[in-house]
Amino acid sequence: MRLSRQALRWCSLAPSAWHRFLQAVQQCAPLPAAITAFSCPLLHHGGRHLSAEWPAGSASFTDSSQDTHVPEPTPALLEAVWLSLAPEHTRDKTGNLVLGNLVQSLLDMGFSHTQRSPNVLRMSVKQLKDRGEHLRQLGLSEGHLKHVVSRCPPIFTLPGKKIDATVRLFKEKCLFTTDQVMEILRSCPNVLLKEPSDLEYKFQYAFFRMGVKHKDVVKSGFFRAPFTVIRSRHVFLERRGLYQTPDKKGQTQVINAKLKEIIWLSDKDFLAQLACASLEEYDVFKKLLAREEEEEEEEKRTDSEDEDEDSEGEGELPDHETRIHALHLCYAGFGSTCPSWWRMVGGGGYVAFSSAPLAAHEIAQCMADLSLLSEGDFMVCKGSVAHS
């Protein structure tokens, strides 16, 4: 550990000081034979001047006067290099082997993907460690973590708040279980790079518009697929009469295709097996749908401008609509981590909470209006619940 502190001090040295650093390293830690040919691509970045080839006993450097393009070796880099050279030193003060493996992964990825995520190397050791711990707590154990990092290197450089916000969105707004959230992060780590509002909209499309249940959303790798493809295929099937949004009882008059098939079949197979249509039809349809969406967006924009001007008239919402803002729908299914008294509703019921004191009949009206339930389908819980 003394050496690592020394390494940190040397972080501010010019690259030409590598030379001294490496010599110091060699003195402290005998190099295993396997590492003699270690070559750090980073150091080739920008200039092909410094080669960290460490044949035992010597370090050779070319003229370092042209090294202006080589990035400063950061503390993280130094630490990482150090850790790779001396496996027996991978334990830090707390003896956490996970960190070592984590950094090993980082090395495998970080070094070879430097071009893509140079930010990684600007983080401090502490940040790296904390992030690793954070991700581990989210349920990404070592093997999974490595997998995730390989598919989404920027995961380490995201602000911790972003990751938390996304996880919170999945748990609280979308009502995925912890296991499901982990599975999503494992199979679709790209969700961490998306805006939470986009993710929410995408989920709501699947849940409300397509009537897909949580477990199917998770199993199908839904969050990996581009939204335009999902929507155009779904609407194509729907307009052909081959897909129906389930009614409030969850029933349909046609058997809906599985989400997995809708998303992942090739265009050819999708058209042949699910849609029974020609490619020309589908191509024209995609164009028509794109234009429809564009024009709806524009209408919405002009409408919201008009509504602002109206005091009364066509755009006005009836009173109880505004109260829907205060009404939150929660889906209480089996196995969800909810307070015990929710379970009175039973598996698969809706529980309505209101942060404004609504009378029972008003809640009933709101729910009926949403056409999600008939009036007998739910229990009204007296009193308001003020949770964030």
Added chain:
Amino acid sequence: MAALSARAARGLLRRVPLGLGSAPRRCRYKEKWATTLPRVPATQQALQLFDMNYGMQFGPLWPSARVSLLSEPKYGALVNSFSRVHDVVHDLQDLRAADFVYAAQNGPAGGQGPAPLSPNIQCYTFPKGDISRFPPARPDTVGILGYYLMDAASLLPVLALNVQPGHLVLDLCAAPGGKTLALLQTGCCRHLTAKDISVSRIKRLHGILHSYLPKAARNNVSVSVEDGRNWEQVERDVFDRVLVDVPCTTDRHSVMEHDNNLFTRVRKKEREQLPMLQMQLLVAGILAAKPGGEVVYSTCTLSQLQNEYIVESAIKVAETQFSIGVHVEDLSCFRRLFQDTFSFYAECRVGELVLPHLTANFGPTYFCKLRRAQ
């Protein structure tokens, strides 16, 4: 402990009138009239009925027609020969549209004998698969519009009528006036009589005549509000050509628009009485035609009950009640002639049917030609 935001959920459901495809915004119910979401909107009611009937009638062809009905329709531009035609045509050609009537008559299928089409009709459309739109027509220096945007398939009944110079023509159920305008484009009508039962729709017809025809050209047109069913009052044995474009369930309108939708609960009786109304109008048209005259029956629905059955019943009634022989004219050449523009259904018992298809989203249009025996 908020979960699936009700606001957003409602927003998503709102975009979709309960189970329908994400229809354009104009398809939503009018909020100012409804205080709650209708249980089953008229458009969905219509769609369910169509699924039942047409699913059986058309089998595997129905999904393609269905998705087309629920998507944006395609339009043709009927050239107004009373405007500056040369400029209008030039503008339309610049948009890369082509006159489908000209193309049909001069294409490979047109060479097989003279196709009996009404002359002087020019209608520009974009090629199959092209979803471009026409800009709205602009008035020229005298205030006449250069072209009329309409469903190109609804020109086919007018073309089938084969109006010749000097003919007396009757247009029953003329309003709102697209086919009437097309008839006048032929320049062959010695006199055109246009009738409709609805005052408001006749007003629209007048509006169209004003926008498209110079005053002089309107002299040989008489427009009246009348119930064409009345066989007692119809002028018998007068007209060379009769166009009977009956009111029907207007399939495309019924699945897309809530306004004026025939499938609302209050209009159930009206809907059930439609076939009788259609048959009566067709018989009136046959009575009005002179011996040897031709009658074209047309609708904009896919339903056999409103198409072939009506033609067959009207022929029977004409024969049994009025001793008038009526012969069905074969229009199967139309299918070959216009196959590059429209998608036809090949299995009609009598008459021809244009099926909506995404690459050629015209129709639905049914037409059948009858000739009254001498």
